[in-house]
Amino acid sequence: MVALHQRVPAGAVKGPGARIQINELSHAFDLDGQALPVLTGIDLDIKPGEFVAFLGPSGCGKSTLLRLVAGLELPLEGRILVDGEPVERPDPSRIVVFQDPTLYPWRTVWKNVSLGLEARGLLKERRSTVDDAIRLVGLEGFGNAYPRQLSGGMAQRAALARALVNDPSILILDEPLGKLDSLTRISMQTEIVDLWEKRGFTTLLVTHDIEEALFLAQRIIILSDRPAGIITEIINDRPYPRRRGDPYLAELRHQAFEKLGMDATW
Amino acid sequence: MSSSDILARNVPDHKVSLFAKVSSGKPSIRSREVLAKPGEASWLRHPVWVAAAVLVWIALAVISLGVPDQPVGFGDAIYGRQTSIGFAVWALALALLAVASVFSSALRTRSLGWWPWLTVLGIFFISWELSTAKFVLLPVPFFAPPSALVEVYADDWPRLGDSLVNSLRLLAFGFGFGAAWGFVTGVSIGWSRSLGYWVHPILRFLGPIPSTALLPMAFFFFPTSFSAAVFLIALATWFPVTVLTWSGVAGVDKAYYDVARTLGADERFLIFKVAIPAALPHVFVGLFMGLGASFSVLVAAEMMGVKSGLGWYLQWAQGWAAYSNMYGALIVMAIIFSGLITLLFAVRDRLLAWQKGVVKW
Structure with a gap:
């Protein structure tokens, strides 16, 4: 197949990626009859072919957000549009790679x-x-x-x-490298960027690793504790291939620490 | 470029040693050997066992040929001479095997595990021959000499063979129906909650009744004793197969379904390509339990009403006080039933080759 080998330059308008619009999205779990809110008032517009990472405290609902985009669950309030169409069920154009x-x-x-x-x-x-x-x-x-x-x-x-x-037009990565040893993780980070550049799909990544988010993504959404809302976002317009030692990335990393309220450890 | 080159270049975090097994074909058999060796006691693999086994069997042949039989009842055992010659031939064959394995290392490794058991078996035969045929130390009609077993197989094989064929036919129908229905029921109630609502109480109420308890009723309701026995064997098989298949399907990791659903799978695909293969290890446990249950119902049914089969043969032999015929039938039973379980495990090993560390029968 041609698309597999086609190289789409980074930053250019990429063909196969889909646009994702999330409007006023809220979701809750049913816990023995009690509603446990997990997501609240999420608004997000993701460009076709964009690489977006989500950072936030563990258990805040990042994975739930991805499951909603994948169509594995339906949101209680708000809506998710992919290329203008509401997400109602899972679809092979939106594939999830899980932590396991x-x-x-x-x-x-x-x-x-x-x-x-x-x-x-x-x-x-x-x-x-x-x-x-x-x-x-x-x-x-x-x-x-x-x-x-x-x-x-x-x-x-x-x-x-x-x-x-x-x-896929959207690749959803739910902490895919979370359980790997650090050397394998580093080599696979580079591979993921390569694949994304070659194939041009829109990529959503949930991760705990600030450095990983900065090395991979063009935009980093920082989420609050449960119920998760968007605190802020960091734009990372560094061109690819990126370098881990880049002082600019270190500066962004400091910003991310601040915004996550962990500045004291810097 | 060799395949290991490809591995080394493209996959930095692989484990080559694990893959040596894959490329060479039969991972299950190889891993079995690898697993078996470290645990094996080395004294069991000592060459002294070879000499011991050969000597014991030669001793048996000498005793059997040389010591005269004690007369019992009206005359000599009919096949006494032939049995003794049989022992001698077997002892000779073992001696030849021992000599051959000195020269062939393949034969040596293959036969290494047999010798301790062959020795013990020889000792058993010596004590049997001595305590029955030679000195009659055990009460006579209940304990027959080895030659009496030879007599059973040589003279009564048509009846025994006929019984065996009938037993196998009954078992095939009963186990086949029971396993098929158990599988279908298990998958259905594991998959559909509303079906489970109706079937679950029946399963809980009827399942635990031993099929043998239903024997008198079944012979009353069914037109033939054959169909009654098929029903009961099927019922005995159905219960464990259903329960295990059900728990297998219900216990499938939900993430497997998530994966398939995002990849565009429909419900049919989820059942046949995800739920069933994932539940298969449980299904085989159920089949194993069902097979054991089917044996016991088979024999009970044949003893109580079916007019042929190994169970019937046992009953018949006991009625005529033909105890050696009974032992003969029991040995046939042990061999056939054990063979059927071996067959089931072989099928499982083939289908579940992807599993590691499964119990070997």
């Missing part, structure tokens, strides 16, 4: 990656995209391996390939 790779242990890597195509009955005509995606994430030669035989980083790569094969 959640590969199916009974399927080989190849069969896991081809899951989306198989589910939609497209596998026959698009078999080669599966091989392409596996190659793209560096798992060539592991098609016949079972998930239990993979290391954590490889499993997460396979999960990424499973998402990419569907040519």
Whole structure:
């Protein structure tokens, strides 16, 4: 498939990414009959092809926000529009990569990656995209391996390939690197930026790691404690590829600490 | 470029050693060997066992051929001579195997685990032969010499074979229906809450009744004793298969469904490609339990009403005080039932090759 190899320059208007508009979004969990508010009054406009990261205290509702965008849950109030259409159900154009790779242990890597195509009955005509995606994430030669035989980083790569094969317009990353060791995490951060630049999908990333958010995203949304609302956002217009030692990123990092109320530790 | 080059270049965090197994084909068998070795006591693999086993079996052949049988009842055992020759042939075969394994290392590693058991088995046969045929130390009609078993298999094999075929036929129908219905019921109530509402009370009320308790009623209601037995075996299989399949389907990680739903899966896909494969390990536990239950109902049904089969044969042999026939049938039963369980585990190992650390039967 052409799109896999097409290189779209960063910052340019990217074709395949979708626009996301979130208006007055509020959500609550039902906890034994009691409503537990998790999100309140979220307003956000995300440009097609933008890379946005969400930072906030743990348990604040970041993941819930992503599940709502994915259509895995429906919001109680407000709405989410993707390219003008309201989100009502999950759709293969919006793929989530979770913190756990959640590969199916009974399927080989190849069969896991081809899951989306198989589910939609497209596998026959698009078999080669599966091989392409596996190659793209560096798992060539592991098609016949079972998930239990993979290391954590490889499993997460396979999960990424499973998402990419569907040519999503939105990639939703819910702390995908959270459980990996730091070296693997650093190398996969670079790979994610590469993939995003090549494919041009809109990317939403939830992370606990300020440095990761600054290294990857163009915009960082800082959320408050539960029920989560937007405190502020940090724009990061540094061009890619970024450098970890960049003093400008260090300055942004200081700002982020301030805004998260952790300035004392700086 | 070799495959390991690809690994090294593209995947910095991989573990090559784990993958040696994958590329060479049969991961399950290899891992079994690797797992088995460290735990094995080294004294069991000592070559002295080879000599011990061969000597014990030669001793049995010598005793059997050399010591005259004690006369019991009206005359000599019909197959006494043939049995003794059989022991001698077997002892010779073991001796040849022992010699061959000196020269062939493949044969040596393969047979290494057999010798301790062969030794013990030989000692058992010696004590059996001595305490029955040679010195008649055990009460006579209840304990038969080895030659009496040979007699059973040589003279009564048509009846025994016929019983076996009938038992297997009954078991196939009963277990087949029970397993299929158990699987369907389990998946349905695991998936649909409203179906579960109706089926769950029935399952709780009827399931725990031992099928054997329903035997008299079933023979009364069903047109033939065969169909009654099929029903009861099916019921005994159905219960554990249903419960385990149900708990398997209900226990599937919800994240698996989330993944499939975002990838565009419909409900059919969720059931057949997510819920069922994920529940399969539980299903096999249910099938294993169901198979055990089906054996016991099979034998009970054949003892109580069905006019053929191994259970019937046992009953018949006891009625004629033909105790060696009873032992003969029990041995056949042990071999066949154990074989069926082995078959089930083999199917499971094939289907669940992706699992690690499964119990080997």
